[in-house]
Structure formats: C-alpha cells, structure tokens
Amino acid sequence: MSDAVSTQIQLAERPTGWPTANTFRTVQVTYGDLAPGQVRVVNEFVSVDPYMRGRMNDVRSYVPPFELGETMTGAAVGRVVESASDNVPVGAAVQHQYGWRDVVQEDARGFQVVPEIPGAPLSLYLGMFGVTGLTAYVGLTEIAGLREGDTVFVSGAAGAVGTAVGQIAQLLGAGRVVGSAGTAEKVALLTERYGYDAAVNYKDAPIRRSLREITPDGVDVYFDNVGGDHLEAALDRMNDGGRLALCGAISQYNDTERTPGPDNLANAVTRGLTLKGFTLPSYMHLADEFRQRMSEWFAAGRIAYDETVVDGIENAPQAFLDMMRGGNVGKMVVRVGD
C-alpha cells in the first residue's frame, strides 16, 4: 500500500456559450491507504460526451448538473492496482463513472468488472460496447421502432453514436441508410466503413436540399444527433407514419439564446409522424440484451469502429471541446498515462 497522486479536472465555473480556459481547473489529490472495501484504479481511458455540456448548466434535466468545484464525473475504464475488496481484485478491468481523473480510489461498489474484449482495447466500453452503442441500439429499436426495409437518415453520422447507428440499422434489416457529416473524409468513411448507402457533407450544400437528393423514396426513420437544420430537413422528407428518434441537438448545446425550432413541424400532423425524445437512463433495462447482440456482431467481424484518441488527462477539456466542434471520427476518448 502506498499513497497515490491523482490529477483531476474540476468544473471551475459554469460556462455561458462555449466553455473556455476558465471553465475547468486541474487539481492534484493525494489518496492515502485504502479503507476497507475500497479499490484503487488507474484509468486507461476517460470519456468525453456531448451530454456533458448540458450538465455544466445549472438547470433541471434528466441528470443533475455537475457540481462546481467537484471533479467532472463520467464514464471511464481502467485497471485495479490495489484492492481491499474480494469482488474487485487487483488486475481486473473495470468501468465506472468517476470521470476526468487518472487515478480513482473509492468503494468497490462504484466499479463494474468487465470482461476483456478479444482484439479490442478497453476503450470500447466507452464506445461501441458502452452507452454510445446502447444509445444507437435503443434509439433504433425502442424509440424509432425500426422495421425491415425502412429508409433511415442519421445526422452526426460520423460521430460516436452515428457510426454505431449506421451499422446497427443495417444489421437490423434497414432497407437504406443515409447520413450526414461535416468533412469529406468523414463522408467517405460513412459509405466505405460504416454501412451507409449514401452520405452527404452538410457544409457543401444546405442539408434540406442534399437530403432530398439521397432519399428519393423519403425517410421512414430519422435518428437525430444534431437538431436545427437537420431536423428540419428530415421533417421535410419523412414518409407517412415516420418516426424520429430525438437523441441530441449538438448544434445547439452552446447557444446562448433560444434557437427557433423547425419551421415544418406541421408535417407531424399531416403525415402522422412520431417524434420521441430519449435519454439512456430510462432504458438501461435493455443493456444486457444490447451487450449480448453487440458481442455477437463484434465477434463476427461485423462492427467497425474508429476512435479519436487524445493523450493525457490534463487534455480532457480540449478533447471535449474538439468533440463538440466535430473534430472526432467515431468515439472521442482521452487516453490516460504515458
């Protein structure tokens, strides 16, 4: 047993609009000997996710806001280096929610031992095998009620959730899957690697126009990660009885003023559309089913993934901002350690 110094990122002040250098601060915490039942974990990867921007505001939401002056919580994976718990032994791989720090020491009940994934890093528990993949799965199945043959449109398609949605939609029998992203490189990846039948760069032309071109038969399911003009474009193209899974609106998370909604929501009435918002905490009962199916798909070589890796826990804020600006392909993660 020995002391351990932990570098941690805290929320220093609530941002207005885009977070700045003053939003976060880095602190060092020294952990002493383990108390009974505790474990010490050295993180390998820490997650940065869009929903975290909402938690920086002091407003009512489905998860409470981050506390000022507290370490940023969130998903992370690591290995147990010391243990005073029989259930969580030294060497075990664990996932947890203690967030933006390199070392964490807490009661063992705060950690979940996870199996190694053959041929893949632990970071997959933050992406395809984690809440990211589960979000895609829940959105397509439980929220949008995906049916065989459906045309599916995905915004933010090259992001962590979007790269999962395209592949899972195809595996579940979609007829046509199209997506949008913000660079030529991402657009190419969508069709070459992520199961998309067609993809467009929303910076090349108004999405309202380009979506029309790639969905000649309309859209049955829209998976919304972006909001704004993408939701509007989707509402234009929805077929009768279409379903819209509202997962996020990253285009608006840093707005300082309220943004008007889509100008064609009346289509929901005339076309009998269902718009259903969701967040994952309400659907954790589907996690086991998802994990099993994803394990099978992955073992069969049917799941591709990319990660955008930023090194160093002290760079977590920058990684978060880069992700919010679309600087990632697939899941953005922070690699802890050397």
Place this chain on the structure above:
Amino acid sequence: MSDAVSTQIQLAERPTGWPTANTFRTVQVTYGDLAPGQVRVVNEFVSVDPYMRGRMNDVRSYVPPFELGETMTGAAVGRVVESASDNVPVGAAVQHQYGWRDVVQEDARGFQVVPEIPGAPLSLYLGMFGVTGLTAYVGLTEIAGLREGDTVFVSGAAGAVGTAVGQIAQLLGAGRVVGSAGTAEKVALLTERYGYDAAVNYKDAPIRRSLREITPDGVDVYFDNVGGDHLEAALDRMNDGGRLALCGAISQYNDTERTPGPDNLANAVTRGLTLKGFTLPSYMHLADEFRQRMSEWFAAGRIAYDETVVDGIENAPQAFLDMMRGGNVGKMVVRVGD
C-alpha cells in the same frame, strides 16, 4: 319526381394567406330525375372545419386538395327527400361528405343512414358524435395514451374539438384538465360547462406564463389544436415521459411564410417526451367504439355541447372564416334552409 335547384359553394381560386371574397363562388346546379340507385338529400347542416384550409392549398397532404371549380366537399347531414335505393329510404337522416350545398343528389352509396339522437339535432353528427368528437377521443386515447390522474392541457379549448377533449378527458379519469381560449366568455364556459378545472385567456398574458400558474405540477398530456406559442408553452411545462397529441395548428394555417417552431424542442430529449401527430383517416377503425361510448355518455347527460350556427348555405364561406378567427364556441355549423 321533379327537378331540384341546388345552391353550391365552389373553390374559385387558391388563397394566399387568408381566404377572401374571391376565394369562393356560389353556383346553382339543377338536378333532374333520379338515376337508378340515386337519392336526393336536402341538407340540414353543413360543417366548416379548420382542416379545410389546408385542402385549399395545392400541396401534398393526407387528403388531396380541393379541386378548383368544384363544390367544396366536407361533412354534412340531411334528410332523404327522394330515393331510388332500397337501402336509403325517403325520410331517413343521412350523413355524407358532399359538403357545401343545400341539396345533393348522388348514388346512395355515398350516404350513411344515421339514427336520430334523442333530444339533439342532427348537427351533433358534425360535432360531438362526428369527426370532432372522434378526434378528441382518438387524440386522448390512441395518440396521447391518457392515464388515470394525468394533468391534461388543451389549447383551443372552447372550439369544437377542445370542448370535447375536456369532457372526455374527465370521463376517462384525468386528474386535472386545463385549457386556453381567446375570450373571457369562452374561458368561463370551459370551467362552468366543459369539465375544465382551470382555464386562461391567452390574450390576457403570454400563455407561457399563465400556463405555469395553472399547472403547478406540470403537464402529462398536451392536446394541441393551436401550435405556435401554445406548443412552446406546453413543452416548457411537460413532465418526464409526457405525451403531446398534435392535432392541428390553427394559429398558422393562414400564414404566408414558414413559421419557426418551438424554441424548446430540446426538452423532448431531456424529458423523454413523445410528440405524435395524427389525422383522423388513419383511425377510423376506432369510430364504432367511440360512437358507442359517446352515446352512453350523452344518454347519461354527461356531455354538454354548444354550437355556433350560421344560417344559409351562401354564408358557408363567412362561417368558415369566422371559425378560423375563433368566432365560435363549440362546433361551427351552417344551417341550411329557412
């Protein structure tokens, strides 16, 4: 057998914005002897409904647009005065979709014989017993999934659909029903006559503020007849898992430019809301169930209704415009004949 002169209102040109004197024209048509299988019906009441505004535009929708130079179709009730059909005898009360005319002569298959409603005029088939009541019923049950104890908010509450929604919601076990309308007289009627627990005049104060005051525990079900600021106000007040039945957006039907949507649609994500649009043609399979329940409620004296009656088929256009401007309490109907 004899000839009959029928006065009919046709769509003369497609309006931009609000319909004007040039939108419609009145014509006289002379019907000759009945062909085999035909009946001649003298209408008693003709319906004017908000959805008709959409059909005046030449755009894709759930029902085809009205044809230029054709008589305005829509719900009407009348009595058979001549018949060459065994199924639809002289004297029978019938409902049909031949719309804005005083006399109609067509094949008997276009008419549905309806029973007299004890103590009520045939016009009830255009309101509480007709598509109006069915719209309220479908919206609350199939679309919004009303549960016992729910707080229900209804916009356009003193209109044809709104007066049905308040009463049916109470009969189905809602915990609290609140509504908005545009005059003090209507607001008073909502609580005194239509089952509303509280009501506000949206012209007295921003609905966003007044809705907060009358829904201290939030809203579980929103029945939207209005769109615009009312939908925005509802989205502010929805409880987690809330359901929004999108029935219409009368505030926008005569807009000549696209109107921005609600600025708080992101609440749908964080609160797990479902917005479901609907139009009646998809739900006619619930008509028998509805008619049976409504008959029981009506016979038990549990359904109040008002009608705003305009006399003379030639005044149908004006009745339609008055209704679009909120000049009605309950169902707006045109009474044909003297």
